[in-house]
Amino acid sequence: MPELQTLLKEVVKLPASYRRQGPPLVSLLAQIAQGDDGHGQRVGRLAGLLGHLTGSGLSSSALELAGRLHDAGKLLLPDSLLNYPGRFNARQMLVMRQHPSLGLGALFHLSADIPTLVYEAVLLHHERYDGDGYPFGMKGQAIPLAARIIGLADVIDALLSARAYKTGRSPRQVKACLQEQAGGAFDPDLVRHAITYFDDLLAIRRTVAQPVQGYQPMPGRSPMTSRNLNLRNTLP
Template sequence: MSDSRPTLLLVDDTATNIDVLVGILRDDYRLRVALDGITALKIVEQSPPDLILLDIMMPQMDGLEVCRRLKQDPRFAEIPVIFVTALGEVEDEAKGLAVGAVDYISKPVNAAVVRARVATHLNLFSQAQHLESLVQKRTSELEQTRLHIIQCLGRAAEYKDNETGYHVIRMSHFAHRLAKAAELPEHFCSLLLNAAPMHDIGKIGIPDQILKKQARLDSGEWTVMRQHPALGADILGQLDSELMQMASRIALSHHERWDGNGYPNRLKGEEIPIEGRIVAIADVFDALTSERPYKHAWSVDDTLAQIASERGRQFDPELVDLFLPLEPELVAIRQRYQDNQAVAQGQRLG
């Protein structure tokens, strides 16, 4: 049967002091010992304990330095450290607490005090971990709800257009994969995955007779259609969050062109935000490889050839060079998020 008792690490350069602590604590806890700070750190690295009782005055590396190093390592920073030392001045205690210790016991130790302090801080540590678990669970639930709302916002625009049900999901994954290929920071890539589905939200403000027109738009209609990036940026830019601000920039810039002939602001080259340049490629790739009421789906090879032909004109040339080799992953994403038969027959996903 496994021993479920908490594990304590006892650190002191004097074996007699270790023996005293072992005699006090061995009935209630699993114990590990170290006679110096360097060994203590190695033990923590191999098998982190639930609590550490740590002497201050030790050769080579004193207890203050051991505690400082533990608190600087995110893996071990939350382990409670109680100093057990003959240093008894107020300033000594203050130094110990300043480096991250939770308590301070003076030598010679009192058995009842040691047991009480250890039990108290193990309970506090356990409660803190439980609360952290609850917070993480709640945060995850809120994140899932937020992402669902974001996808719904993206699909809301599709009800006004001829897009298919999984377009916003596919293109957001294409964009995410391209961002990773560009070696952009992980946090940026995650934001992009969640912001990209809202790129066309501005189409909500475009009249149906323009969005759903089967024939070519005339110049006046194109003028109205080209308002949707600014409308989307206005809708999304009202919220002062990192995610919504990125979504707003994407909405405003994903129809800009590398050569400066895009809209609405005729931005050129790196004037276009990197997230807008990425989504421009992902959006076109999914649009061309998807069937619409007014066109057949292009093959992946033909679509990639078209994107390559627009290298340095419509699209950022460096991003195109990174996108083309991703073909196997792009195909896998398309297969994972295929539009169902109902959508293919003209119905919309809810």
């Protein structure tokens, strides 16, 4: 597929003009934030809180970083796809489904001190609990817990958010959707916790300044190295 071959070449090619930019992880996070209307940051906070509330034992700060980076691969997708106003056809969907793999490749280029769970979440956040997800069709507990948490947080924020092509759903509608997909798209145990603590999730989504008691958000500064990554900020 020519489009995909071109994209993969972009992932591994690092033009000299990008090697003189600032710290790579910080730069990547900034580029994502410029184009996603806060989606990554909200997913990160939701995921960190979900991990805390479920007693997952996972680092809340690592989950938050995973949320902020989960769609990094979309920065490498064509403008025409990201800005497409209608329903994707089969070829467009095939290209869009490369973004987890592209995101993983992007993170490998950073050579930064990134926790393993972040790599897992970036690559596997579109796997489904019933095995019908992508890129590998993993099922149930075989999907790393971090990826299951990020996948759920991603959908919660997407459902609540208004877009040019849709209005945001009400909290009641979102909870009903999660309940319907428990054991399908989502880990049923995570859904149970999300519904039980939905008001807390809404609160931390609205404001990141005052997290709930016992939850420690990601520090303001992120790990950084001297290496750079070529990422195009092509999002609207």
